[in-house]
Structures are given as structure tokens and as C-alpha cells.
Amino acid sequence: MDFGLSERAQEHLGRLNDFMDSHVYPAEPVYEAQRAELRAAGREHHLPQIVEELKAEARKRGLWNLFLPDSDDPAHGLSVTDYASLAEVTGRSVELAPEAVNCAAPDTGNMEVLHLFGTPEQKERWLKPLLNGEIRSAFAMTEPDVASSDAKNISTSIVRDGDHYVINGRKWWTTGAADPRCKIMILMGKTDPDGHPYRQQSMVLVPFDTPGVEIIRSLPVFGYQDQHGHCEITFTDVRVPVENLIGEEGGGFAIAQARLGPGRIHHCMRALGAAERALELMCKRALSREAFGGPIAKQGVVRQQIAESRMAIDQARLLTLKTAWLIDKHGVQAARSEVAAIKVIAPRVALEVVDRAIQVHGGAGVSADTPLAAMWAGLRTLRLADGPDEVHVRSVARAELGKYADA
DSSP states (O other): OOOOOOHHHHHHHHHHHHHIIIIIHHHHHHHHHHHHHHHHTTOTTSOOHHHHHHHHHHHHTTOSSTTSOTTTOTTTOOOHHHHHHHHHHHGGGTTTHHHHTTOOTTHHHHHHHHHHHOOHHHIIIIIHHHHTTSOEEEEEOOOTTSOTTSGGGOOOEEEEETTEEEEEEEEEEEETTTSTTEEEEEEEEESOTTSOTTSSEEEEEEETTSTTEEEEEEOOBTTBOOSSOEEEEEEEEEEEEGGGEESSTTOHHHHHHHHHHHHHHHHHHHHHHHHHHHHHHHHHHHHHOEETTEEGGGSHHHHHHHHHHHHHHHHHHHHHHHHHHHHHHHOTGGGHHHHHHHHHHHHHHHHHHHHHHHHHHGGGGGSTTSSHHHHHHHHHHHTTTTSOHHHHHHHHHHHHHHTTSOO
């Protein structure tokens, strides 16, 4: 296995690190100040202007849509392994960097779905403005009334009526839906409730301005209200043209699996980027803070926290890069067990590192004076997003037992 970056990826990495140092990190306090102003004006989910400025600068530097594979954009396409290292860097400032380079979830996954399964008309109407960063999108799968960790439970109905589909149901944790720029969602529901369990679901494109679509609320995460929002949405006799179907009827489950594989690489590497920044903050704090007659970095317990963090991050990164390499060489299906494993390991490790950093910072760690508390909230949520840990552990166990089933 070779995790070395291609020459093209090395060039991107150098420019990305420079962009982070010169523009993204200095923009973080500006972003918070602008969000506070928007919140006071009753515009909680509007985008602070600084993000549009970062997007323009990133595009000028050629740091745009980096998640696209080489076959899709020869100008700067990368392998999954190459992109993983870039995703890690953007994870160091997850509120700003991913969107600044147009590589933010859920847009990346939605763009991949439209690229792989969309019709020419769907690509022209929705994929093109997403690739240009002109609009944002949402992915509506999770439901409050069923255990959505088992996607077969999805109960939202999609019923064909002539040249339209009629949608009825309720979704929540639909990320991005509160942002006024969010114009389209990919919705997963049941077109054939009596069919094979893995052929009951389909995906359709639902514009947010369709009659019958109602945003009930934006859900906070551990008290944090994200700029883009995580919404509960109801669908009451929502009618969309049959041309809005993605792929074929009954193909929703397969499309979801295709969407989530590479996307989990992105999530995991961004999580490790956050962990790296937390470790950096922990070390600086330990060297600058004095207690009991010297820097707390001299305390054995603090040194152990730092060492454990360094070793855990490196282990998790190697497993994630192995998974990215497998996807590049053999496809998503060949890496199914590894994808499940990293979705457990990377957020778990990142969460542990951030927790240690909070402990070393003392009271400052749980305040808004450092990014650690917000990091913790986001990473803890990641242990549920795209399936809870327990589902992925179950998948790894099933794959391992399968090796011995015949015996």
C-alpha cells in the first residue's frame, strides 16, 4: 500500500495550508462576530459575508471541488487517497474551510449522487449550480418516528400519480435545510412498501419551494445552533414530476450505499484534522500554563494524555488511509468493512483527543474562548450521523464472522 501523495495533491496541499494560515484561521473570529450580528437581526441561518469572501479567494487559488475524482475534473481531480489528506486539513476549521473550497457535506455526497445517477436535465438544473457554489442542498433520510439506523425502516411514502410522485411523511436532522441558499433536497422514501426489503426505497429530488414542504424547526446540537441548520420537515401531498426520480424506482438503498462510502472518508479525515488541532492546542496550553511550580507539561498525567493522543491519531489515520487506498484500487464494495470500521474509530479517537484537550485547558476548554467545546459537540454528533457506531460495529462483526461461516 502506498499512501504517498501524487505530485498534484502535494501542490494542492501546499496551497491549502497557505490558504488556511493566511485566510481561514484569521477569519474565524470574523465569522463568529458576523454570525452574532446576523443572529441579533433575526437571521440565524444566513451566511456571514466572510464565507463568500473565502470562497472567492479559494477559487482564485484553484482550491475548488477538490473531492471530485480525476475522471470527473482532469484540471485538478484527485484520488480518494489524495483527497483524504486535504480533507484532514479542512477539518481543522470545519465551520469555514470545507465550504470555502466547496467540499462541505451534504453537498459533496449529493453532487456525487447527481454525477453518478442523475439525468442530463438534473445535472444541468441542480449539479451545475452546486459545483459552482451558487446554491446549497440537503439530504432527507432520517425520520423521527422510526429507527433510521436501519434504512429499511424509512416510512415516508412516495406514490406515483400519473406524471407525478406524491410524497407524504416527516424527516428530521436534514442538514443544511435552514440556510436560505438551500434550494434542493434528495429525499429517500418508499415507492414499493411490499417489495424486497432492499428494493422498497427510492430517491427523488424535491425543491424546497414545492407546495406541501414545511420546515418545522431547526434542531440545535448540544445547544449549538449551526448556521446551516439541521431541520425537521414535514411533507404533505408534495407533488414532484416523475423526472425528479434519481436512478430507478427501488434503487434508493443502493444509491445511499454508493453515496456514503467515499463520504465517510471525508468525515473521518476531517475529524482527524480537528483532533490534530486539539492536540496542538493541548501542547501549547501545557507548555504555557504553570501549576505546582512549573509548566503543567512536566506533569506525568498531562504527558500521558499528549502521548496517547498522538498515537491514537496516527493509528486512526493509517486505517482511514488504508480504506481510501482500497476504494481507489478495488472500489467501495471491497472496502465495506473498513469503511464501517473507520466510521467508528475516527470520530471516537477525535472525541477522546478533544476531551483530553478540554481537560488540559481547564475552564477555558468548556468556554467559547477556544474551539474545543464546539469541536466536541460536532464530533459527538458524528458518532450518530451516517449511522450510529453500533450499526457499523455490527457490520464489521458480520464481515469477520463471514470468513469462518463455511468452517
